[in-house]
Amino acid sequence: MIINKDSIKQYNKSETENFNSDFAYLSDKLTKSGANVSEIVKKIADFQVAVPSWALGAGGTRFGRFSYGGEPATLEHKLEDIGLIHALTNSAGAVSLHIPWDIPDDVQAIKEKAAAHGLVFDAMNSNTFQDQPGAQQSYKFGSLNASNEDVRAYAVEHNKEVIRIGKELGSKSLTVWLADGASFPGQLNFQTALSKTEQSLKEIYAGMPEDWKLFIEYKPYEPNFYSTTIQDWGTSFMLANACGERAYTLVDLGHHLPNSNIEQIIATLMYKGKLGGFHFNDSKYGDDDLTVGSIKPYALFLIFNELVYGIENNPQNPYPAWMIDASHNIKDPLEDLIQSLEAILMAYAQALLVDQKALKDAQLNNDVVRAQEILQNAYRTDVRPLLKAARFQSGAAIDPISAYRNLKVREHLISERGLNVKATGL
């Protein structure tokens, strides 16, 4: 073990003094304004976000990939990396596996390894956007939407195989993201492509165990640049309804056209009980891989405000599955994930501070200024002492990035695994 509870505890000692005074000040202020601080800290400590198995290596863009050194070469290494992040933050207690990039050779051993790091298996991810070595059919012109029946059946079967693997691991859900679409007008008949997709998803849904959920992801463009068959939340929602009650829409923050009102999409889906999963990232233009909260933290807060409202007021909606879906090529991927977790928990904590009763009153009285003040008061609160308290109380690091650097985690990984290893995946 590169780090353990003792080394973290030891390191925390150097941070305790500042933390104690910051927390005492904030806690006092919030308590006076009517907030239940210990309840909020507990909610923050309980919030767990899955890390995908493809986010641990130095990611790539199509223009280049720069190895970071000490990258995980095996699934075991990837679980160790997530274990490290979880030990430092106490908020990354799940892994989301990608098949076939991370097929476990020995399921039992992988389950034990995950359990040793306190990790559970969240949603499984299938891949019908690449042809694998030895593939009998090609996805070049589509997968679940393919007009060629052999290709479509092959893609459906792949998803069923992913369910079989996930079942052995103890996962309870499948996320389907499709690259299917067209790069040029005329390439596809939209209606045929959509009806094939619906048929395929229904077949996959029928192949799931009774206690599984299906998450249907949408994306407006990329890799196809003219049309994507599941382009938006409405299409995903329609397909989820066609499949059945255990099929849901999955919202990936980066999968919207610029300036889309994502928080309103969240509200609509939760109202209808159909928000199943969530992929966190950030973007300035049309990408889906930047660190969460690095570009639009206020939008993230507004999204969390709807999530918190929905979790409290929409029993028809299951508790959503959270995952970070970001991977860039210039940062240490573990530091990047720790930064993303921090941004997620800050937005969550700020949303928990929103005085829902006062907001409702302001809305009923059409007091627009007051409503905005209530939201912005919550957003402008420096909630970091609450996050630190949640981590400190659960034996994680008060300041995870500083602990990661001071405990020389990357240096240890490089000395154990070498400088020139390349993670499988993107």
Ligand code: AOS
């Ligand atoms: C792709 O853009 C989607 O966000 C997927 O959720 C994911 O990144 C991909 O499926 C990798 O497996």
Ligand code: ZN
């Ligand atoms: Zn995604």
Ligand code: ZN
């Ligand atoms: Zn994406």
